[in-house]
Amino acid sequence: MPALIDLIRAGRRVERHSPWPRVSVDSGTWRSAAGALADGSLSLLGLWGEPSRVHMALLDNSTSNIGVISLDCRDRRYASVAARHRPALRPERTIHDLFGLVAIETPDSRPWLDHGRWQMLAPLGERLDAAPDAAPYPFLSAEGDSLHQIPVGPVHAGIIEPGHFRFTASGETVVRLEQRLGYTHKGVEGLMAGSTVEQAARLAGRVSGDSTVAYGLAFAQAVEAAQQIAVPPRAVLLRALMAELERLANHLGDIGAICNDASFALMHAHCGVLREQVLRAADTAFGHRLMRDIVVPGGLARDIAGDGPTAIRAALEQIRRHFPSLVELYDNTASLQDRTVGTGIVTVALARQFAAGGYVGRASGRTYDARRSPGYHPYDGLRFDVPVLSDGDVNARVWIRIREVEQSLSLAGQILDALEAGPIKVPLQIAPEPCEGIALVEGFRGDILAWLRLSDGRIERCHLRDPSWFQWPLLEAAIEGNIVADFPLCNKSFNCSYSGHDL
Amino acid sequence: MRKLLLQSLFRQPLTEQAPRPDDAAIAELAATVGRTARRRLGRSLSIREVDAGSCNGCELEIHALSNPYYDVERFGIRFVASPRHADVLLVTGPVTKNMREALERTYNATPDPKWVVAAGDCARDGGCFAGSYAVVGGVSAIVPVDLHIPGCPPPPMTILRGLLSLLEEVDSGGAAR
Numbered sequence: 001m002p003a004l005i006d007l008i009r010a011g012r013r014v015e016r017h018s019p020w021p022r023v024s025v026d027s028g029t030w031r032s033a034a035g036a037l038a039d040g041s042l043s044l045l046g047l048w049g050e051p052s053r054v055h056m057a058l059l060d061n062s063t064s065n066i067g068v069i070s071l072d073c074r075d076r077r078y079a080s081v082a083a084r085h086r087p088a089l090r091p092e093r094t095i096h097d098l099f100g101l102v103a104i105e106t107p108d109s110r111p112w113l114d115h116g117r118w119q120m121l122a123p124l125g126e127r128l129d130a131a132p133d134a135a136p137y138p139f140l141s142a143e144g145d146s147l148h149q150i151p152v153g154p155v156h157a158g159i160i161e162p163g164h165f166r167f168t169a170s171g172e173t174v175v176r177l178e179q180r181l182g183y184t185h186k187g188v189e190g191l192m193a194g195s196t197v198e199q200a201a202r203l204a205g206r207v208s209g210d211s212t213v214a215y216g217l218a219f220a221q222a223v224e225a226a227q228q229i230a231v232p233p234r235a236v237l238l239r240a241l242m243a244e245l246e247r248l249a250n251h252l253g254d255i256g257a258i259c260n261d262a263s264f265a266l267m268h269a270h271c272g273v274l275r276e277q278v279l280r281a282a283d284t285a286f287g288h289r290l291m292r293d294i295v296v297p298g299g300l301a302r303d304i305a306g307d308g309p310t311a312i313r314a315a316l317e318q319i320r321r322h323f324p325s326l327v328e329l330y331d332n333t334a335s336l337q338d339r340t341v342g343t344g345i346v347t348v349a350l351a352r353q354f355a356a357g358g359y360v361g362r363a364s365g366r367t368y369d370a371r372r373s374p375g376y377h378p379y380d381g382l383r384f385d386v387p388v389l390s391d392g393d394v395n396a397r398v399w400i401r402i403r404e405v406e407q408s409l410s411l412a413g414q415i416l417d418a419l420e421a422g423p424i425k426v427p428l429q430i431a432p433e434p435c436e437g438i439a440l441v442e443g444f445r446g447d448i449l450a451w452l453r454l455s456d457g458r459i460e461r462c463h464l465r466d467p468s469w470f471q472w473p474l475l476e477a478a479i480e481g482n483i484v485a486d487f488p489l490c491n492k493s494f495n496c497s498y499s500g501h502d503l
Numbered sequence: 504m505r506k507l508l509l510q511s512l513f514r515q516p517l518t519e520q521a522p523r524p525d526d527a528a529i530a531e532l533a534a535t536v537g538r539t540a541r542r543r544l545g546r547s548l549s550i551r552e553v554d555a556g557s558c559n560g561c562e563l564e565i566h567a568l569s570n571p572y573y574d575v576e577r578f579g580i581r582f583v584a585s586p587r588h589a590d591v592l593l594v595t596g597p598v599t600k601n602m603r604e605a606l607e608r609t610y611n612a613t614p615d616p617k618w619v620v621a622a623g624d625c626a627r628d629g630g631c632f633a634g635s636y637a638v639v640g641g642v643s644a645i646v647p648v649d650l651h652i653p654g655c656p657p658p659p660m661t662i663l664r665g666l667l668s669l670l671e672e673v674d675s676g677g678a679a680r
Contacts, residue, residue, distance in 0.1 A: 117603065117604075155553055162555075162556075182601055183599065183602050184554070184599055185556075186556055186597060186599055187636050190635060191632065206631060209560025209563055209656065269570070272570035273572065276567060276572050283658075290563065
């Protein structure tokens, strides 16, 4: 099967696409890329559409090279990648919903984000009139004696985002879980098209609230790549500082919440305290608890407050002091371990096939962290480990988070030590010709892909791919054979984004 | 486990004290919320949270209300699993077209008297998502709203203050729906 470099050579290079190459390919090369995904030599980083074109971002698993291949589909059809490589299925269904492009030989032609409520078809494509009434959604069937279905959502019992889960159970055991998402689809990519860079940056920061720094960073890096501008060192460091604080806050929240879903509220309370301390330090340092709208293309919207470093160091110290005893508590509580060990297993093979990022991938043997590879500043100058386990259960996903909390504590400390005075922003440019940029940024949940094309200083097209796209399907696999009561636990250990996925 | 329990008995609690600077504010708010809620609703205020399409930012801060710093349950405010148990719907997000029906159904499932609080800038008018083909608009485009809490997202203290002002309005004779 071809390596990425062969696919890139086979295509026609698109000018002004940075930092990795993008090539226009014919349908034969497109198909061989699908084959290379299926045989595992390539991983799928993203698959998205334009009104008459599809793009695929690919990672070469042996060289770690990244490239984008694009296929013009003038007759509004293209060869389905999902027919050979299943992780492409939901992106393909989405391309059909948004652009009306048809994947030939797709294994599933049901709509995905389109619930029949937009009063139009292909809102980013031909904008055709839709039937006034939404057609019922046909769920996949499961057949056998004594099977029953449990529909859950979109409004859930807890304070969480909306989505629908259709369980088929045999007694207590889950035989099949099918997800139906798209409830929070807000049309972000439609709103971005034609907007200014500033407006689009605000939207990017609101794709997934828990990852507002990571999304801001991914979007900014893509703009900066397209315009070939370098951000001042102080801004680079402060961006990473915010990204690590965001990771800390989310991981601490998750560790507590997972234990809470195993009815161990004590961990939840203690982790909640530590999370709150991070958010308060962020508020002191950057004027916003979630640090929203601080990362902007070109640098930062504001510098860290004078008392910011002290506040952050104090929060880090609190976590260093209290977190180890919580880890010990987690590790020594048999009733808790009984729930998390061996529950909701994602196999190493599945994590690799879906190129699952973040703790979902790293708990199942996939050593991938965008801070390492492709890597970006300032992480090339910082010391950190990427923890990996291979058990793939809820427990492993908890432990990856625990180890990453420790790494983020160290990283935040290193960044504060390295901070020097200097400018925090450079002006954006308006390029005379359209230009394109792509970025891969490690959010707390995994790698976020941002791709965009700028034209006359405005966004012509922007695609943001949440890590959840390649994690949600694994949750369907992980819950199989587990009991229904363990679903909240499994779900929380994934903590996939609904809004980031639905976009 | 026995060792753990024994340790917990004799060791200082791990739980931190409430943060000093905000102590007075929280206590004052707590007392007022408690008094008002009790007068109107007996002893508690049950809230059903509905994400009608938010980015999840508002949910994070609503969650924070239950952490040991804010601990809303001590004020008699609690989050319930079903709209049928709720006095208040706390709705976030621009209402997406895909969530419109679910929000309507949740509202209709909530028994009278009921109040609707729209939390966050998006819930007011759709925020930066207004005008999208996939968004209806603010919460009041679908269900009657009694109170908006601004912010992107509103911090926990702001949400708490918002709930207080709702209770005061209710107390002064504002009609429930």
